Ligand SMILES: Nc1ncnc2c1ncn2[C@@H]1O[C@H](COP(=O)(O)OP(=O)(O)O)[C@@H](O)[C@H]1O
C-alpha cells in the first residue's frame with residue numbers, strides 16, 4: 001500500500017505537464033508502465049495543441065485497475081485486457097490504445113547476432129526447464145547451420161507482476177499445452193528454472209552478464225538497446241524478425257469486431273509476417289461516469305491520439321492501432337453515459 | 347583507627363627504636379644509600395634481588411606520572427608502596443608487569459629488570475612476563491565463571507596441567523594457599539560472584555598464585571574489605587612471601603607496618619624514601635615521609 | 645461548610661502548619677506526577693496494542709488463505725499466482741537459508757573486528773575505524789543490494805561459474821546480507837565489549853593470558869548477553885531485509901533444495917508481488933507476511949530462551 005502510494009507520488013511528480021496545467025483542465029489516469037513513454041509523449045503534444053494536460057501515474061496495470069475501480073482517476077490502463085465478466089462486475093469498458101511486442105533476447109557468444117531461430121514449443125520447453133543446454137537436439141534441429149555451444153541455458157524472467165509476463169506466458173501457453181497446464185499464463189507466474197530480475201532493464205542486464213542466458217523484453221527496449229534477439233517461428237511456420245511491420249501484420253489479422261469487450265490478445269496470430277508475441281495495451285473507463293466533462297475531455301484526447309499520435313508512437317517503437325480498429329473503439333464510446341443517462345460521445 | 351591498633355603501632359615503633367640502638371637524628375646526617383637501595387636493610391635474613399628498577403620515568407601523554415624511580419625489590423619479601431593518592435603507586439606497580447602496554451598513550455623511559463632480564467626489552471614477550479608476575483586489584487573481580495574455573499582457567503590455557511586430576515590438585519592447592527579452600531570446597535562450581543567480598547578477593551589471590559608467578563602485585567587489595575577480611579588477607583600475605591615476592595600498595599599505615607618488610611614512600615611521581623619498614627615508621631629519614639606517616643600530610 | 649470539605653479533600657497534603665500556598669503547590673505537583681505516570685503507562689501499553697493490532701489485522705486479512713488451505717500454504721512447493729497455487733515453502737526456505745548464511749559469516753567476522761577494535765587497535769586508528777563501522781551500519785540496505793548486483797554477483801559468477809551460473813542465488817543473497825549486518829553486529833559487540841571493566845580485563849591479562857584467551861575466557865562470558873542481543877538484531881534484520889535481497893536472490897518461486905541456486909525470500913516475494921496483487925493473491929501475500937512475523941518472533945524468543953539457559957547454567 002505504502003509502496004503503491006509512493007510510486008504513485010513519484011509518477012505524479014514526473015508527470016510535469018500535469019502540474020503545469022490548471023486543475024480544471026487536467027486529465028487523470030493511472031496504470032500500466034509499458035505504454036507510459038508514448039502516453040506522455042502524446043500528452044506533451046496534446047498540451048501544446050489544446051492546452052490540456054494529463055496526469056498519468058505509471059504504477060502498473062494492477063494499480064491502474066484498482067484506481068479506476070475506486071474511481072480515483074478518470075481512466076485506468078492495463079497491459080492485460082480484462083475478461084468480459086470482470087468488466088461487467090465493475091461496470092467498466094475497455095479498448096486497445098497502443099500495441100507493442102515482446103522479444104526474446106539472448107547472450108550466446110559464438111553465434112551470429114540476431115540469427116538464432118526458435119519456435120514457441122522449444123521456447124516454452126526452455127522456460128519450463130526441460131531444455132537445459134544450448135546444444136540440445138530441439139534447438140539444433142531449428143538451427144542446422146549454427147554450431148551451438150554446450151553452454152547451460154539460464155532463463156531470465158520478470159520477477160514482478162507485469163503485462164510483459166502476461167503476453168509472454170500467454171504466447172507460450174498458446175503453443176505448448178504442457179506449458180499451459182503446468183505453468184500457465186498470467187502477470188505473475190512461477191518459473192521452474194532461472195532467474196527473476198526487475199523490469200526490462202533488470203532482465204537485459206542479467207542476460208548481458210550471464211553467458212548462455214535467454215530473456216524477454218519489450219520490443220522498444222530491445223531495439224533501443226540493440227540487444228541480440230531471437231527470430232521466432234510464427235503460426236504460419238515462417239521465421240520473422242520483431243519490427244513494427246511484423247506487429248502491424250499480427251494486428252491486421254486480428255478480429256476485433258468479434259471480441260466482446262475488445263478482449264483480444266494478439267499472440268500466435270496467423271499471417272506469414274506476423275510476430276507471434278504481439279499485444280495491445282488497454283484503457284479502462286466506467287460506463288456510467290460521474291463527471292461527464294472529465295470523461296469527455298479524456299475521450300477527446302484519445303480521439304486525438306488515434307488520429308494524430310501515429311508518428312510519435314512509431315518514433316518510440318510502438319505500433320499505433322489501425323484506423324479501422326480506432327473507428328470501432330470510437331463507436332463503442334457511445335455506450336458511455338453521464339449521471340442522467342445522457343450519452344457523452346460524440 | 348581504634349585503640350588497639352594504635353597501641354600495636356606504638357609498641358612496634360618502640361621496639362624497633364630500641365633494637366636499633368643508636369638512633370640517628372631525623373633527616374640530619376642521613377646516610378645516602380646506593381641508588382635504589384633502601385636506607386636500611388633488614389639484616390636478619392639474606393635477601394636476593396628480584397626486581398631492579400633504575401631511573402624509571404613514565405608519561406601519560408604529556409603528563410609525567412613517574413619521575414626517575416630507582417628501587418631494588420627483594421625476593422620473598424613484602425614491599426609496601428605508600429603515598430598520597432595520585433602519586434603514581436599504581437602506575438609504578440603496573441610497570442612491573444607491563445600492564446601499561448594496554449594504554450596506548452603511555453611512554454616509558456628507564457630500566458625494569460626482573461631476575462636480571464629487562465622486561466621492556468624488544469624480545470621480551472609481555473604474556474610470558476605476566477605469567478611470572480601476578481596481579482590483584484583493589485576491587486575483587488572474579489571472572490564470570492565458577493569458583494573452580496576462575497582458578498583453573500589460566501593454568502589450563504598455559505598448559506600447566508593436562509589431566510583432570512592434576513587440575514583438581516592445582517585448584518585445591520591454590521585455594522588452600524589463599525586460605526579459601528575450607529570455605530568453598532563444597533561449592534566449587536558455583537559462580538565466583540556468589541562469594542562475599544573478602545572471599546572474592548582471596549579467590550582473586552588464588553587465581554593469581556595458581557599460575558605460580560614469582561612476583562605478586564597487589565593494588566590496595568584490602569581497601570574494599572571489612573576489617574576481618576582485611577586481617578585474613580594480611581595473614582595470607584605474610585604466609586605467601588615464603589613462596590612469592592609481594593609488592594603491595596596500601597593507604598593503611600598500620601597494614602604497611604604489620605605486613606611489609608620494606609616500605610617505599612611515593613610523592614608526586616617521585617620516590618622520596620625507601621627503607622626497611624621498621625626504620626621507616628620509627629625513624630623516617632625524610633621530612634615528607636615523616637609528615638605523611640604521622641598524618642600531618644595527605 | 646464549604647471550607648471544611650476543601651480541607652478534607654486536601655487532607656492528604658495538609659500537615660499541621662502547612663500554608664495554603666504549600667498545599668496548592670503540592671497538589672499541583674501530585675497532579676502533574678500522576679499525569680506523567682499515566683502517560684508513560686499509556687505509551688508502554690500502546691506498543692503492546694500496536695503489536696496486537698498488527699497481528700490481528702494480518703490474521704484477518706490473510707484469513708481467506710489460511711482457512712482455505714493452511715497446509716498447502718505451508719508445504720506447497722511453488723508460488724504460482726496465476727494458477728492460485730500459493731505455496732510458501734520456497735519463500736520460507738529462502739528466508740531461513742539466506743539468514744543462516746548471513747549470520748554464519750557475519751558473526752565470526754564481526755566478533756573479530758570488535759575484538760580488534762577493543763583489544764588490539766592502536767589508539768589513532770580506533771576512532772576512525774569505529775566511526776567507519778558506524779557509518780557502514782547506517783548505509784541504507786538498497787545500496788548493499790546495488791553493490792551485490794553490480795559487483796558481487798558478477799564476481800561470484802566469474803570465480804565459480806558452475807556454482808553461480810547467473811551470479812544471483814540464495815548464497816549470493818546470504819553474502820550480501822552478511823556484509824550488511826557485519827557493521828551492525830560489530831558496532832553492538834564493540835559497545836558491549838567496552839563495558840567490561842578495565843580491571844576485569846587487566847586481571848586476565850595479568851594472569852598471562854593472551855588476547856584470545858582473555859576474550860574467550862573473560863570478555864565473552866561477561867558480555868555474552870549483549871553480544872547475543874547484537875546477533876539476534878542482525879538476524880532479525882537479515883530475516884526481514886527486502887531490497888538488498890530482491891536484487892540478488894534470483895526470485896525463483898519454485899522450491900529447490902539448493903544453497904547457491906536461485907530462490908526467493910518472504911520479503912522479496914512480497915515486495916515483488918504486493919503492489920500488483922488483489923484477491924486471493926493479496927490474501928496469500930498477507931499470510932506470508934504473517935509467517936515472516938511469526939518466524940521473526942520465534943527466532944527472537946528462541947534466542948532469549950537459549951540465553952536464559954546459558955545464564956542459568958553459568959549460575
Ligand atoms: N590511564 C591514565 N591516563 C592518564 N593519566 C593517568 C592514568 N592513570 C593514572 N593517571 C594519572 O597518573 C597519576 C598517577 O596515578 P596513579 O598511579 O593511579 O596514582 P595512585 O595509585 O598513587 O593513586 C595521576 O595523576 C593520575 O591522574
Ligand SMILES: [Mg+2]
Nearest residue numbers: 435436437565
Ligand atoms: Mg592507585
